[in-house]
Amino acid sequence: xxxxxxxxxxxxxxxxxxxxxxxxxxxIDQQIAHIAFPVVSAADLQDHLMTATxxxxxxxxxLTHACDTLLEGFYGASEEIRALRxxxxxxxxxxxxxxxKHLGDAVTALQFHxxxxxxxxxxxxxxxxxxxxxxxxxxxxxxxxxTIVEEPPLRPNPVTQSEMEAGSVELF
Amino acid sequence: MQSILAVDDSASMRQMVSFTLKNAGYSxxxxxxxxxxxEKSGQKDYDLVLTDQNMPRLDGIGLTKRLRDNPKFRGTPxxxxxxxxxxxxxxxxxxxxxxxxxxxxxxxxxxxEVIGKVMR
Numbered sequence: 001x002x003x004x005x006x007x008x009x010x011x012x013x014x015x016x017x018x019x020x021x022x023x024x025x026x027x028i029d030q031q032i033a034h035i036a037f038p039v040v041s042a043a044d045l046q047d048h049l050m051t052a053t054x055x056x057x058x059x060x061x062x063l064t065h066a067c068d069t070l071l072e073g074f075y076g077a078s079e080e081i082r083a084l085r086x087x088x089x090x091x092x093x094x095x096x097x098x099x100x101k102h103l104g105d106a107v108t109a110l111q112f113h114x115x116x117x118x119x120x121x122x123x124x125x126x127x128x129x130x131x132x133x134x135x136x137x138x139x140x141x142x143x144x145x146x147t148i149v150e151e152p153p154l155r156p157n158p159v160t161q162s163e164m165e166a167g168s169v170e171l172f
Numbered sequence: 173m174q175s176i177l178a179v180d181d182s183a184s185m186r187q188m189v190s191f192t193l194k195n196a197g198y199s200x201x202x203x204x205x206x207x208x209x210x211e212k213s214g215q216k217d218y219d220l221v222l223t224d225q226n227m228p229r230l231d232g233i234g235l236t237k238r239l240r241d242n243p244k245f246r247g248t249p250x251x252x253x254x255x256x257x258x259x260x261x262x263x264x265x266x267x268x269x270x271x272x273x274x275x276x277x278x279x280x281x282x283x284x285e286v287i288g289k290v291m292r
Contacts, residue, residue, distance in 0.1 A: 067184050078191070104280045107188050111277035114182040115255055118226065158226055159255045167257065167275025169286055172266045 042138035049131035056124045060117065067113035074110065078103055108166055115159050122157045125150065174291065175199040175216070179209040179223035179235065180253075185276075189222060189253070192280040193287075206230025210238055218248060220291055225254035225261065233261075233268045240269035249290040253278060 081103070085096045132149040161167070176198050178189045190200045201216065203209035207229040209221070221239065225232035232252045239245040249271040254261075257275045265273050271290050274283070 071184060071187060075191075104192075107192055107280045108277045110188055111185060113184040114180075115276060117182065118255060160257060161255065161276075164277055166277055166279035166282060169272065169274050169282060170262060171272040171286070171290065172270065 039138060042134055046131050046134045046138075049127050049134070053124050053127045053131070056120050056127070060120050063113060063116050063120075067110070070110060074103070074106060109164050112164060115161060119157065119159045122153050122159070125153050173197065173199045174219040175201065176287070177201050177203060177209055177212060177218040177221045177223075179203040179206065179221065179227070179232070181205050181224060181227040185224065189278075189283075192278075192283060193222075195280075196284045196287075198287075206232065206235035206238075209235055213239060213242070213245065217244065220287060221245070221248060221250045222253055222287075223250065225252055225256050225265070233264050233270070236265065236268040236270050249287075251286070251290065253283075 081096065081099050085093075088096070128150045129152040132147060136147040136149055176193055178186060178193065178200050179202075180186045180189065181204055186202045186204075190202060193200045201212055201218070203212050205227040206223070209223065210230065213221075221235075223232040223235055230238070232254060236250050236252070239248070239250060250269065251272045251274055252265050252270050253274045253276060255276045262273045272286065274286065
């Protein structure tokens with residue numbers, strides 16, 4: 001078995017030899033009429049699935065970059081506030097308390113990266129499994145051998161949240 | 173200063189947890205997954221373990237079971253902080269010996285309140 005095979009759509013091979021080709025043109029036309037639609041559709045669908053998984057990879061890269069930048073800004077602002085508070089005579093100034101509370105709220109929102117990463121990984125794996133199965137089931141074997149099918153996620157998506165509100169707490 | 177072992181395979185989550193706990197006056201050691209946490213738990217004593225559930229090598233419930241097998245951690249509060257919110261998973265966490273189950277995203281003030289309560 002060779003990895004990466006499903007990326008390329010396989011086409012059904014003709015059962016005829018060169019000498020038979022002219023005589024069997026009618027048979028070939030019949031076969032094409034019979035198989036062309038599903039194979040072409042399957043190849044098209046596989047392309048879409050692979051494009052979607054590649055787009056998810058790019059989305060993950062963008063998210064990571066955005067999160068790194070946000071975290072850098074977050075830490076920079078936090079340090080500035082802390083330094084200002086230390087230098088300030090009245091350390092219980094309401095402005096500092098309010099600012100620190102806003103930073104606390106940002107901590108909740110900044111957890112989006114972890115949740116989005118889990119969602120992307122789960123969806124990526126599911127789409128990739130569909131593309132691999134399509135390659136295995138719809139296209140004929142060729143010299144590259146059997147296709148490798150990535151395992152689908154074994155469990156439901158772990159991220160069920162649809163908003164960034166703080167989650168529940170349960171003590172046992 | 174009380175020390176907490178914070179376990180998560182997400183770097184951004186580890187940063188958010190550490191930021192919150194350090195601001196509240198705790199000493200924090202980070203681990204990148206359950207296996208890493210297990211190794212770090214042998215090097216130092218911790219007053220609390222805060223762990224993610226879904227991680228490579230060793231997940232949060234697996235880590236909890238392994239820590240509970242160690243007499244040193246039998247009475248240490250272990251909180252699982254995860255995106256998972258199914259009752260089935262919570263029950264598995266409870267059966268493994270977890271002290272509590274917190275669903276992400278966490279609110280910093282609430283997290284500190286819960287930690288203060290279980291460490292009392």
